[in-house]
Amino acid sequence: MRISIENLTLSYGDSVAVRDLSLEIEQGEALVLLGQSGCGKTSTMRCVAGLETPDRGRITVGGDVLFDSDRGINRASHKRNIGMVFQSYAIWPHMTVFENVAFPLKMKRVSRADTARRVAETLELVGLDGFADRGASMLSGGQMQRVALARSLVMQPSVMLLDEPLSNLDARLRHRLRGDLRDLQHRLGLTSVYVTHDQEEALALADHIAMMQFGRIVQVGRPDEIYGRPVSASIADFLGVANILPVDPVDASTVQLAGSDVRLEVSPYQRTEELRACVRAEDILFGDAVASDGNNIIEGTIITREFLGATATFRIAVSDDVDLSVMGTKQQAMRCREGDRVRIQLPLDAVQVLPLEVAAADAEVTA
Amino acid sequence: MTVAPPAPSETGVVRTGRGERRGPAPAHFRPRRIAGVAALYGILGVLILMPVALVVISAFTGTPPRPGNIDLGSLTLDNFATVFSPGALRAAGNSLIVGIGASVVALLCGGFLAFVTARSNAPARRFLYFVGLVPMFLPSFVGALAWGLLGGPNAGLLNILARDLGLAPFFNIYTLPGLIAVLGIYYAPYAFLLIHASFSLMNPDLEEAARVHGSTPVQVLRRVTFPLATPAILGAAILIFVLTVENFPVAQMIGSASGLDTLPTYIYRLMNSAPSRGNEAAAVAIALVVVVLIVTAVQRRIVSKRTFTTVSGKGLRLSKVDLGWFRVPAVVLGAFYFVITTVLPLLALIFVAMHDSPYVSSVTGSLASGMLNLDAFADVLSNSTVHSSTVNSVIVSVTAAVLGTVLAFIVSYVVNRTKTPGRAGLGYVSMIPLAVPAIVLGLGLLWTWLLIPVPVYGTLVVMIIAFLAAQMPQGYQGASSGILQIHADLEDSAVMHGASRARAIWKVTAPLLRIPLTSTFLLLLMLSMRELTVPLFLFTTDTRLLSIVIFDDFENGILQSSAATSVLYCVLIFLLAYLARRFGASSNKAV
Numbered sequence: 001m002r003i004s005i006e007n008l009t010l011s012y013g014d015s016v017a018v019r020d021l022s023l024e025i026e027q028g029e030a031l032v033l034l035g036q037s038g039c040g041k042t043s044t045m046r047c048v049a050g051l052e053t054p055d056r057g058r059i060t061v062g063g064d065v066l067f068d069s070d071r072g073i074n075r076a077s078h079k080r081n082i083g084m085v086f087q088s089y090a091i092w093p094h095m096t097v098f099e100n101v102a103f104p105l106k107m108k109r110v111s112r113a114d115t116a117r118r119v120a121e122t123l124e125l126v127g128l129d130g131f132a133d134r135g136a137s138m139l140s141g142g143q144m145q146r147v148a149l150a151r152s153l154v155m156q157p158s159v160m161l162l163d164e165p166l167s168n169l170d171a172r173l174r175h176r177l178r179g180d181l182r183d184l185q186h187r188l189g190l191t192s193v194y195v196t197h198d199q200e201e202a203l204a205l206a207d208h209i210a211m212m213q214f215g216r217i218v219q220v221g222r223p224d225e226i227y228g229r230p231v232s233a234s235i236a237d238f239l240g241v242a243n244i245l246p247v248d249p250v251d252a253s254t255v256q257l258a259g260s261d262v263r264l265e266v267s268p269y270q271r272t273e274e275l276r277a278c279v280r281a282e283d284i285l286f287g288d289a290v291a292s293d294g295n296n297i298i299e300g301t302i303i304t305r306e307f308l309g310a311t312a313t314f315r316i317a318v319s320d321d322v323d324l325s326v327m328g329t330k331q332q333a334m335r336c337r338e339g340d341r342v343r344i345q346l347p348l349d350a351v352q353v354l355p356l357e358v359a360a361a362d363a364e365v366t367a
Numbered sequence: 368m369t370v371a372p373p374a375p376s377e378t379g380v381v382r383t384g385r386g387e388r389r390g391p392a393p394a395h396f397r398p399r400r401i402a403g404v405a406a407l408y409g410i411l412g413v414l415i416l417m418p419v420a421l422v423v424i425s426a427f428t429g430t431p432p433r434p435g436n437i438d439l440g441s442l443t444l445d446n447f448a449t450v451f452s453p454g455a456l457r458a459a460g461n462s463l464i465v466g467i468g469a470s471v472v473a474l475l476c477g478g479f480l481a482f483v484t485a486r487s488n489a490p491a492r493r494f495l496y497f498v499g500l501v502p503m504f505l506p507s508f509v510g511a512l513a514w515g516l517l518g519g520p521n522a523g524l525l526n527i528l529a530r531d532l533g534l535a536p537f538f539n540i541y542t543l544p545g546l547i548a549v550l551g552i553y554y555a556p557y558a559f560l561l562i563h564a565s566f567s568l569m570n571p572d573l574e575e576a577a578r579v580h581g582s583t584p585v586q587v588l589r590r591v592t593f594p595l596a597t598p599a600i601l602g603a604a605i606l607i608f609v610l611t612v613e614n615f616p617v618a619q620m621i622g623s624a625s626g627l628d629t630l631p632t633y634i635y636r637l638m639n640s641a642p643s644r645g646n647e648a649a650a651v652a653i654a655l656v657v658v659v660l661i662v663t664a665v666q667r668r669i670v671s672k673r674t675f676t677t678v679s680g681k682g683l684r685l686s687k688v689d690l691g692w693f694r695v696p697a698v699v700l701g702a703f704y705f706v707i708t709t710v711l712p713l714l715a716l717i718f719v720a721m722h723d724s725p726y727v728s729s730v731t732g733s734l735a736s737g738m739l740n741l742d743a744f745a746d747v748l749s750n751s752t753v754h755s756s757t758v759n760s761v762i763v764s765v766t767a768a769v770l771g772t773v774l775a776f777i778v779s780y781v782v783n784r785t786k787t788p789g790r791a792g793l794g795y796v797s798m799i800p801l802a803v804p805a806i807v808l809g810l811g812l813l814w815t816w817l818l819i820p821v822p823v824y825g826t827l828v829v830m831i832i833a834f835l836a837a838q839m840p841q842g843y844q845g846a847s848s849g850i851l852q853i854h855a856d857l858e859d860s861a862v863m864h865g866a867s868r869a870r871a872i873w874k875v876t877a878p879l880l881r882i883p884l885t886s887t888f889l890l891l892l893m894l895s896m897r898e899l900t901v902p903l904f905l906f907t908t909d910t911r912l913l914s915i916v917i918f919d920d921f922e923n924g925i926l927q928s929s930a931a932t933s934v935l936y937c938v939l940i941f942l943l944a945y946l947a948r949r950f951g952a953s954s955n956k957a958v
Contacts, residue, residue, distance in 0.1 A: 049863055050862075051859050051862070076862075076867065076868070077863055078864075078865050078866050078867050078870075080863075082863060083863070084860065086856045088856050090856035090857045090860035092860075093879070094879055103866070104864035104865045107866045152863075152864065155864060
């Protein structure tokens with residue numbers, strides 16, 4: 001169901017965890033709250049769950065007002081019918097898998113036969129058929145995650161909340177479960193909110209990503225938009241943009257790298273106090289790929305190279321104080337040595353000049 | 368050089384730069400919680416604060432409070448002159464030595480047994496667990512009585528036995544070390560229970576991480592396991608120190624025979640002198656209360672600095688430490704503790720109870736010439752005072768333990784898991800009786816329930832109320848250390864899946880706390896059964912408890928009857944404990 005959060009504020013004493021946050025999530029959509037630890041993403045989720053009482057704001061799911069500070073509405077968590085997968089999974093160790101999953105149904109006084117049927121179906125859905133009688137403390141991490149998922153799915157929740165659902169798992173399992181989660185979410189048409197600090201996870205799971213910093217949403221967009229067009233240098237940095245270079249404006253389409261005399265031609269940008277040129281390592285051309293003449297061609301010296309299998313990363317100094325991280329091929333890694341002089345090119349559309357920080361996002365999500 | 372990533376100006380929640388101060392949340396979300404906290408304050412206020420207040424008042428006035436006569440007009444500091452009298456200072460010195468010495472002895476015994484049973488591969492761990500727990504069923508004053516029979520300088524059975532075997536008498540329990548040893552070994556079960564719970568609830572990952580990072584098994588213990596058990600160890604140390612410092616009956620039975628006064632016996636003598644000097648006793652007690660409050664506050668500070676959520680939501684499988692060559696000696700040490708706390712004292716009680724005359728000239732001689740019979744036992748069994756006091760003891764103890772566990776759980780839940788304003792104060796109030804010597808609390812309770820116009824004085828209800836008040840700290844500590852070790856997610860998750868908060872507590876938190884809560888209930892039950900000092904001022908002829916009958920007989924020199932009643936008393940306590948444990952275990956299977 002559609003979730004709508006309006007002007008949500010949550011504070012603990014003097015510290016504000018969530019600050020005047022508004023967000024709309026459409027029916028059947030997967031939204032990921034992405035940000036560093038302490039940015040308020042888990043607090044936001046816990047407000048939706050009803051585990052924290054916000055100071056101000058309004059939360060609606062479907063047509064239901066769950067929380068409204070103005071009207072004094074605060075629906076108790078257990079009456080919200082919201083599924084939640086906790087980061088620690090919170091699988092009750094004193095119950096079997098069946099008892100864990102059957103718990104929500106027992107709370108709703110579903111008949112014994114229906115409970116057995118629905119639990120069996122749900123366990124099958126998450127790939128745990130045959131585990132019903134297993135003690136919950138005898139499960140692996142991946143199995144616990146599936147039990148936690150089944151426990152929430154079985155209650156046919158209006159909305160699913162998942163708090164770092166994959167962070168406790170190893171990489172391969174994470175990949176597989178990520179696919180499974182996405183598949184399940186599509187199949188069931190479940191409105192889901194994920195919280196994560198892992199950009200790759202966010203990109204893979206989300207229909208939309210809401211970037212959070214300091215208790216605010218600073219950018220909302222489709223995964224490709226967030227990845228390709230971060231609105232600030234600190235977001236770009238969080239999203240793994242390797243080169244974030246302080247620059248001074250020269251004119252409307254030129255900047256100069258601070259601490260060097262290198263000038264770059266760039267797309268038009270907004271002039272603000274602190275500007276950064278953000279360039280992904282994989283977007284910088286290097287060696288033979290560089291045309292004989294064109295924009296933004298610089299000479300530099302290779303300082304280090306890291307062989308990564310399919311690719312290689314080089315650090316290339318373009319002046320005494322400035323060096324760049326550049327991704328090349330494995331052949332280049334074998335041909336080049338530290339100390340070699342090379343030519344690199346920063347294509348016009350690979351360079352974004354962005355402010356260091358932005359205030360709250362001006363756009364609200366529309367799916 | 369690359370640009371450093373823009374440093375996040377802060378981690379954690381964001382501080383507001385603005386001066387605007389917001390209230391915690393709109394008022395209309397709170398009233399029920401606040402009403403709940405207020406109700407708890409009300410209960411604890413009447414149970415604990417009012418008796419203490421009456422003691423404080425009487426410390427600063429010239430006459431003790433009586434119905435219709437609380438004298439607030441003539442405040443005076445005269446009573447405090449007694450606090451600095453040579454007698455009181457000597458008693459205070461003795462108390463300090465006894466408290467520290469007994470705590471060390473108890474922590475060594477209890478901690479050792481807890482570690483061996485919870486985390487080692489020693490053989491016979493179930494036996495050792497039993498050994499660790501069993502002195503709890505032997506009230507410390509019965510232990511003192513038995514050790515008095517065993518270790519008296521002339522008539523002590525051990526010395527008589529030595530003489531029988533042609534050795535010189537070698538033992539005198541009526542000394543300061545004797546007092547420390549008796550208190551230490553009988554208070555060790557507190558250390559054992561608290562530390563055992565902590566050891567068995569630990570997250571094994573934390574230890575395994577230390578092993579992975581290069582620690583030897585011994586280093587893991589020293590750097591991870593024991594530091595994680597610090598709250599339990601510290602809690603046990605504080606608890607035992609305070610309990611032994613304020614222990615009255617053992618000090619009375621062992622200390623006063625040789626003229627050793629501790630603060631409680633000094634207070635007792637002030638109260639029992641003619642005319643009674645209750646106001647001065649109250650003044651001495653207040654000095655003690657202040658010191659203990661400081662100790663408790665320090666402990667709270669230390670514990671609150673770190674998070675001790677050691678149980679994760681991921682289930683747990685604890686590894687056992689290999690003791691190597693020490694496996695057998697560990698069991699032998701445990702067995703030795705068993706002999707000195709339980710076997711020898713019980714044998715002494717039975718021997719004296721069955722001996723056909725109060726005077727024992729030779730232990731081996733009496734055993735050989737058949738001077739033992741069951742007449743004394745028969746006398747006690749047919750005594751109607753013993754019958755009615757047995758019934759009274761059982762009713763009072765079971766009721767007080769059940770209510771006490773429930774109240775302690777509610778209070779520590781509110782303190783540790785909610786964010787209701789004013790909750791921390793509940794914790795402090797709960798801990799107050801620990802700082803108030805039982806003998807003074809008993810007096811305060813007497814004054815309270817004489818003043819309150821509810822006709823409970825002279826009934827068993829006032830006994831139950833008294834035990835609830837006296838044992839609140841033990842219950843609160845037990846419940847809190849359990850709650851702190853269960854991750855809050857486990858309960859929140861039940862709420863998200865459709866359970867009301869109360870139901871989530873009932874279905875998830877309470878079952879997960881079954882072990883700590885069962886130990887808390889057992890602890891309270893045993894404390895109630897053993898309690899002698901608090902009801903000492905509250906009983907009437909109809910509401911005598913077994914402990915009081917035993918103490919009376921001892922004070923009046925009727926040692927044989929006292930010993931015989933003690934044996935029955937111990938059997939009864941064992942039986943209750945056995946039933947309680949079985950009940951706790953079977954209710955688990957029903958979940």
